[in-house]
Amino acid sequence: MTGRRASPTGRYGGRSAAERRAERRRRFLDAGLETFGRGPGYRATTVAALSEAAGLSTRQFYEEFRTLEDLLAELHLEVNDGAEHEVVATLPSVDGLDLAERTARLFHAYAASITADPARIRIAFVEIIGVSPRMDRQRLTRRARWVDFLCAEAAAAADRGEIADRDYRIAATAFIGSINGLLHDWSAGWVDATLDEVIDELVLMLLGRLHAPDRRPPIP
Structure with a gap:
């Protein structure tokens, strides 16, 4: 045999x-x-x-492993799983906080995990891009998980009366795209800022979108 x-x-x-x-x-x-x-x-x-x-x-x-791509796929999932674990572990400690503080602490938990090692940033936001249709699907699937998490947080904040009760899925998707793009560019050396400055800016962007008026102003 x-x-x-x-x-x-x-x-x-x-x-x-x-x-x-x-x-x-x-x-x-x-x-x-x-x-x-x-x-x-x-x-x-x-x-x-x-x-x-x-x-x-x-x-x-x-x-x-069958291929190097299989190893890359596992590393990408590992980096995301680690960040997700840290965010979920932080949830009990932010219970009862207002939206701004809760959002800042949760995002800092995410960022502390994903940026703990510059190599992890490169795996998650640089090396994974454009490898293959399979890797694109994996990347977008993980992004969708984060979008769902943000939408659930927004819905809970709306129930508490902190923000308008509306669909935040487009805003959440745009925010996740901003994270990916900004951390990609920062990792590549194209953004002249410290990592803390990048993280703080992203938190302000998210809070600004969550508190934005429910309707767009009319175009003059």
């Missing part, structure tokens, strides 16, 4: 086969974060170069 050998199931060096494989996968992911996020980037990285950075073989790479 041909095909991949069965993976060992016993313990070796005090670790199970599953633990050793998880460690190996983690080493590939860490190497991807380094080479994609701080090194030559996704498009300039080969499987051989990434495997060398991980201290593993190309054979071991293909036992974990």
Whole structure:
């Protein structure tokens, strides 16, 4: 019978086969974060170069991932999952705060996670762009999750009487697009500002849109 050998199931060096494989996968992911996020980037990285950075073989790479794109996809989800976890963990501490303070704290929780390492910014906002239709769908799917979160927060604020009761989906989508664009440009060195200044500006943009009048002024 041909095909991949069965993976060992016993313990070796005090670790199970599953633990050793998880460690190996983690080493590939860490190497991807380094080479994609701080090194030559996704498009300039080969499987051989990434495997060398991980201290593993190309054979071991293909036992974990089909392609480099699969590894990039997992890193992108990991960065977003981490930010989402931090925002959800912050929710209990902002209960009862007014809209401005609540929004600022939640967004700072998001930003603290996503910008903790410049490599994570590059993975989330630079390297992921234009890779393939599959990656575009993944990126837009994750953006939709954040849009849904913002709309839920806006609906709760409307129920509390803090803002008008209307559909904020376009505003939320525009705000998420602003985050992506501004952090992309900041990461590329095209925005002359500190990260804190960028974050503060984004918070002010969101609050300004949430408090905007319900109707547009007539065009003269």
